[in-house]
Amino acid sequence: MEKEISQAVIRRMPRxxxxxxxxxxxxxxRISSRELSVLMHVTASQIRxxxxxxxxxxxxxxxxxxxxLHDEIGRILGLKNVNDIIVVGVGNLxxxxxxxxxxxxxxxxxxxxxxxDKQKKGETVCGIPIMHxxxxxDFCTSRKVDIAVLSMxxxxxxxxxxxxxxxGIKGFWNFAHVDIDTPSGVAVENVHLSESLMNLSYEMxxxxx
Amino acid sequence: MEKEISQAVIRRMPRxxxxxxxxxxxxxxRISSRELSVLMHVTASQIRxxxxxxxxxxxxxxxxxxxxLHDEIGRILGLKNVNDIIVVGVGNLxxxxxxxxxxxxxxxxxxxxxxxDKQKKGETVCGIPIMHxxxxxDFCTSRKVDIAVLSMxxxxxxxxxxxxxxxGIKGFWNFAHVDIDTPSGVAVENVHLSESLMNLSYEMxxxxx
DNA sequence: TAGATTGTTAATCGATTAACAATC
DNA sequence: TAGATTGTTAATCGATTAACAATC
Numbered sequence: 001m002e003k004e005i006s007q008a009v010i011r012r013m014p015r016x017x018x019x020x021x022x023x024x025x026x027x028x029x030r031i032s033s034r035e036l037s038v039l040m041h042v043t044a045s046q047i048r049x050x051x052x053x054x055x056x057x058x059x060x061x062x063x064x065x066x067x068x069l070h071d072e073i074g075r076i077l078g079l080k081n082v083n084d085i086i087v088v089g090v091g092n093l094x095x096x097x098x099x100x101x102x103x104x105x106x107x108x109x110x111x112x113x114x115x116x117d118k119q120k121k122g123e124t125v126c127g128i129p130i131m132h133x134x135x136x137x138d139f140c141t142s143r144k145v146d147i148a149v150l151s152m153x154x155x156x157x158x159x160x161x162x163x164x165x166x167x168g169i170k171g172f173w174n175f176a177h178v179d180i181d182t183p184s185g186v187a188v189e190n191v192h193l194s195e196s197l198m199n200l201s202y203e204m205x206x207x208x209x
Numbered sequence: 210m211e212k213e214i215s216q217a218v219i220r221r222m223p224r225x226x227x228x229x230x231x232x233x234x235x236x237x238x239r240i241s242s243r244e245l246s247v248l249m250h251v252t253a254s255q256i257r258x259x260x261x262x263x264x265x266x267x268x269x270x271x272x273x274x275x276x277x278l279h280d281e282i283g284r285i286l287g288l289k290n291v292n293d294i295i296v297v298g299v300g301n302l303x304x305x306x307x308x309x310x311x312x313x314x315x316x317x318x319x320x321x322x323x324x325x326d327k328q329k330k331g332e333t334v335c336g337i338p339i340m341h342x343x344x345x346x347d348f349c350t351s352r353k354v355d356i357a358v359l360s361m362x363x364x365x366x367x368x369x370x371x372x373x374x375x376x377g378i379k380g381f382w383n384f385a386h387v388d389i390d391t392p393s394g395v396a397v398e399n400v401h402l403s404e405s406l407m408n409l410s411y412e413m414x415x416x417x418x
Numbered sequence: 419t420a421g422a423t424t425g426t427t428a429a430t431c432g433a434t435t436a437a438c439a440a441t442c
Numbered sequence: 443t444a445g446a447t448t449g450t451t452a453a454t455c456g457a458t459t460a461a462c463a464a465t466c
Contacts, residue, residue: 008433010411014404018386032447044447045435052449060448061442077407078414096305100402108406147409171413173406177227189409193309195223196400197317197382198286200356202219203396204380205287217457241423253423254459261425269424270466 005053012050013073015040020070032063079107083171084144086112088160089152090120090130093175097149098125108147112139116156133160140167147171154178214262221259222282224249229279241272288316292380293353295321297369298361299329299339302384306358307334317356321348325365342369349376356380363387 019040023031037044051057051069054076058064074080087098090113101110113130115121120130131139139145148169150157157176164172171187174180180188228249232240246253260266260278263285267273283289296307299322310319322339324330329339340348348354357378359366366385373381380396383389389397 006433011404011408013411014401014407017407018404034447043435045437046433048447048449049434056449058448059442060440061446063447076411078410079407081414083410083413092305092308096301097402099301104403104406107410146413171409173409187409187412189405189412191400191402191405192223193306193400194313195220195227196398197313198223198226198288199220200380200382200396200398201287201292201316202222202285203398204292204355205290215457243423252459254461255457257423257425258458265425267424268466269464270422272423 009050009053012042012046013077016047016050017070017073017077020066020073023066024070028066030063031066033058035063079105081107083108083146084111085109085147085149085173086114086139086145087149087151088114088133088136088164089150089156089176090115090123090125091151094149094151095125097151097173097175098128101149102126111143111145114139116152116160136160136163137167140164140169145169147173150174150176150180152176218259218262221251221255222286225256225259226279226282226286229275229282232275233279237275239272240275242267244272288314290316292317292355293320294318294356294358294382295323295348295354296358296360297323297342297345297373298359298365298385299324299332299334300360303358303360304334306360306382306384307337310358311335320352320354323348325361325369345369345372346376349373349378354378356382359383359385359389361385 019036033044033047036047048058054072057069057072085101085108087094087101087110090098094113098110098113101108110126110128113125113128114133114136115130116133118132121132123130145167146169148161148164148171150161150172152160154176157174157178158180161172161180161182165182165186170185172180172182172189174188174190175193177192177194182188228245242253242256245256257267263281266278266281294310294317296303296310296319299307303322307319307322310317319335319337322334322337323342323345324339325342327341330341332339354376355378357370357373357380359370359381361369363385366383366387367389370381370389370391374391374395379394381389381391381398383397383399384402386401386403391397
């Protein structure tokens with residue numbers, strides 16, 4: 001790879017993407033970093049710096065073409081190819097995530113549901129039947145699976161993740177309250193709800209006010 | 210307030226809390242910043258700096274008492290008092306969050322469910338009946354409500370949040386794909402699933418590998 | 419006591435902001 | 443052309459890491 005782009009920059013890109021999408025829907029064709037900075041409550045300088053990590057998408061004296069920039073950021077974020085996803089752990093949260101993926105961006109496609117509980121086998125969620133985790137190996141070695149959602153209890157998450165890594169899964173969306181160790185080349189994105197809620201609690205007591 | 214503590218530090222506290230909780234369960238009584246740093250894959254220096262923002266919890270030559278430190282961080286995070294929560298928007302995600310809160314830490318108590326759809330009124334989730342958002346005013350002005358979960362479609366989130374702010378709600382756990390503007394003294398913690406998934410997508414294509 | 423480890427200051431590193439020449 | 447706005451360099455600010463005296 002060339003120059004390393006910092007996590008701080010990367011984590012801001014989806015937010016740019018969202019705002020540009022909304023501008024696009026409003027029929028706005030161009031926008032300057034100054035205007036966008038007002039909208040998003042960040043500095044214009046930061047916007048220009050962030051974007052220039054990936055290339056010069058703007059035009060001197062004009063600003064940025066909304067549609068073009070939206071498209072470019074989508075490309076940067078990898079939304080131009082389809083990621084096939086399985087959900088492992090179909091409790092309340094797993095079900096919600098499954099629905100979420102189906103209703104969401106077409107860059108993400110739900111192709112399988114698995115649970116550790118044999119009793120759930122055969123139940124369907126959004127028309128997709130739940131399989132037992134025994135069937136993971138067959139499924140993952142015979143089909144392209146890009147991302148596995150880990151939405152099972154934390155006790156099981158590390159061993160299931162290790163198994164999935166051995167089948168070649170390259171990305172985990174981890175909702176279990178545990179850190180998943182992965183070899184390089186395998187990505188983990190954590191959604192730790194409990195930590196998020198504790199941060200809110202902090203802001204409401206010691207912190208913010 | 211005294212000295213401002215940075216967001217970076219605060220966001221690490223829940224993770225310390227989690228690790229200390231696990232150590233506590235394993236019956237480990239003391240730990241040094243060095244040992245903890247190995248466990249958590251961070252530097253010992255950072256751990257000591259982070260903790261010393263809140264006070265000297267350790268003992269020279271000894272390290273930290275696990276139980277004491279766990280307790281102190283819990284106190285810092287505001288987990289010693291109960292936060293009463295309502296969920297507004299009882300779709301798949303709202304239901305999952307409701308279950309999550311009920312099953313989770315006793316510092317968070319689910320006391321009401323609301324939906325914008327009148328058809329859902331009377332349905333129960335975990336034994337709690339769903340009310341219509343018309344009833345928010347009565348409910349929020351007659352009871353203590355600390356936190357509102359925003360799990361409705363993004364179109365409705367800003368107006369509902371504004372209404373809740375007028376009733377005195379001081380914290381929002383926002384799952385809607387929109388930024389919520391709040392006056393000072395009102396906290397917002399965002400869980401933007403779409404942005405999280407895009408970050409994973411990025412890591413798997415352009416980024417990490 | 420000797421060894422271990424904190425709390426804290428100083429040094430380094432990285433990220434954000436400001437400024438401005440280039441140019442559409 | 444004159445005004446606007448980028449891309450990019452330099453300056454500032456903040457966060458992380460290293461180092462070590464204090465001390466249990």
